[in-house]
Amino acid sequence: MHTSDTDRQDQEVLELLRDYPMATADAAFYDQALVRATHEGSQRQRNRWIMTGFGSAVAAGIVLWLVSGVFLTAPSLPQPDAGIPGIAMTLEEPRTVNLVFASTSALDAATLTVTLPEGIELAGFPGQREIAWQTSLVEGKNLLPLELIALTPAGGEVLARLEHDDRDRTFRLRIEVS
Amino acid sequence: MLKSLHATRNSQSLPEIRSIDNRAKTFDALVRPHFDRLYRLAFRLTGRKAEAEDLFQELLIKAFGKLDDLVAIDQPGSWLSRVMYNLFIDEQRRFARRRMHTVDEGFLPGDGLDGLAGSENPEKDQQRFEKLQQLDAALAQLSDEHRVVVLLHDTEGYKLEEIHDLTGVPVGTIKSRLHRARARLREILTESGTFS
Numbered sequence: 001m002h003t004s005d006t007d008r009q010d011q012e013v014l015e016l017l018r019d020y021p022m023a024t025a026d027a028a029f030y031d032q033a034l035v036r037a038t039h040e041g042s043q044r045q046r047n048r049w050i051m052t053g054f055g056s057a058v059a060a061g062i063v064l065w066l067v068s069g070v071f072l073t074a075p076s077l078p079q080p081d082a083g084i085p086g087i088a089m090t091l092e093e094p095r096t097v098n099l100v101f102a103s104t105s106a107l108d109a110a111t112l113t114v115t116l117p118e119g120i121e122l123a124g125f126p127g128q129r130e131i132a133w134q135t136s137l138v139e140g141k142n143l144l145p146l147e148l149i150a151l152t153p154a155g156g157e158v159l160a161r162l163e164h165d166d167r168d169r170t171f172r173l174r175i176e177v178s
Numbered sequence: 179m180l181k182s183l184h185a186t187r188n189s190q191s192l193p194e195i196r197s198i199d200n201r202a203k204t205f206d207a208l209v210r211p212h213f214d215r216l217y218r219l220a221f222r223l224t225g226r227k228a229e230a231e232d233l234f235q236e237l238l239i240k241a242f243g244k245l246d247d248l249v250a251i252d253q254p255g256s257w258l259s260r261v262m263y264n265l266f267i268d269e270q271r272r273f274a275r276r277r278m279h280t281v282d283e284g285f286l287p288g289d290g291l292d293g294l295a296g297s298e299n300p301e302k303d304q305q306r307f308e309k310l311q312q313l314d315a316a317l318a319q320l321s322d323e324h325r326v327v328v329l330l331h332d333t334e335g336y337k338l339e340e341i342h343d344l345t346g347v348p349v350g351t352i353k354s355r356l357h358r359a360r361a362r363l364r365e366i367l368t369e370s371g372t373f374s
Contacts, residue, residue, distance in 0.1 A: 037238030
């Protein structure tokens with residue numbers, strides 16, 4: 001049974017609860033939490049391409065093929081670099097090559113075709129010189145990891161052709177095998 | 179016909195294109211407006227700053243992994259709160275164990291008291307601080323279910339329906355927990371001589 005004392009105490013409990021203090025986040029906490037989330041969240045999705053820093057990419061055995069340049073009016077396909085970038089591979093030693101496509105707009109259902117020279121294979125697709133599949137690009141930088149294996153010392157050019165609607169762009173990567 | 183037919187799948191799937199930078203930016207734009215509320219929720223759930231920040235971090239990592247879902251959600255704040263609550267429930271044993279250790283060691287379960295602002299009346303401040311310390315200790319004696327409900331409703335101002343959306347607990351049960359939690363707090367505070 002409630003008494004006036006009980007009512008007063010209830011009121012006081014409510015007032016205390018309203019005053020119950022709150023910890024505050026440190027100034028940099030939110031930013032740090034975001035950075036960690038985007039890194040760890042990506043890793044948890046088995047995005048093997050996430051490295052601690054792209055500056056150390058070459059040292060880590062990753063080659064970036066950064067495609068930039070002038071973009072067409074949207075919707076547009078990313079432009080290939082004027083020069084042909086190259087990498088050196090060791091015979092029969094798998095190497096992941098990360099291709100970076102910069103796109104000014106999202107591209108749904110784009111078709112990507114990778115054409116490999118004789119003696120270079122995409123891991124998991126033995127004996128296939130041309131591999132094509134549909135994919136989507138988001139606005140901004142998009143990364144495609146390709147694990148390549150050189151089976152002969154011949155080397156050659158890897159072509160990655162991106163097609164969307166009735167347009168296409170071809171990117172080239174020169175491979176030397178030692 | 180899709181050109182993917184050109185590829186004969188063997189031991190691994192086709193390489194997948196992933197965005198490097200825009201996912202992070204999109205994620206930032208979606209979640210940042212809710213940070214303060216989520217931080218408060220994390221602190222109310224766990225009762226300690228370090229644990230709240232662990233929980234907050236876990237939420238962001240999980241949410242980033244579900245960015246494609248998050249983008250399509252009308253009210254990401256509510257969704258994020260629910261995910262945080264579920265993470266807390268999943269980790270409840272760990273948090274509860276730490277809280278017990280804390281009480282055993284004689285420390286207050288909440289560390290927000292350190293940040294209390296003073297006024298021009300030090301004597302009154304001291305009384306208020308002592309009462310809040312006692313409330314802090316009393317809250318630590320409640321079950322998680324009761325403590326969370328009373329803090330969300332009476333301290334954070336959540337409506338019963340919002341607590342229902344967050345926890346999935348029926349409103350009637352929430353009302354009952356709230357009533358019992360307040361009564362238990364009154365009882366503990368009376369026993370400790372908090373009320374004059």
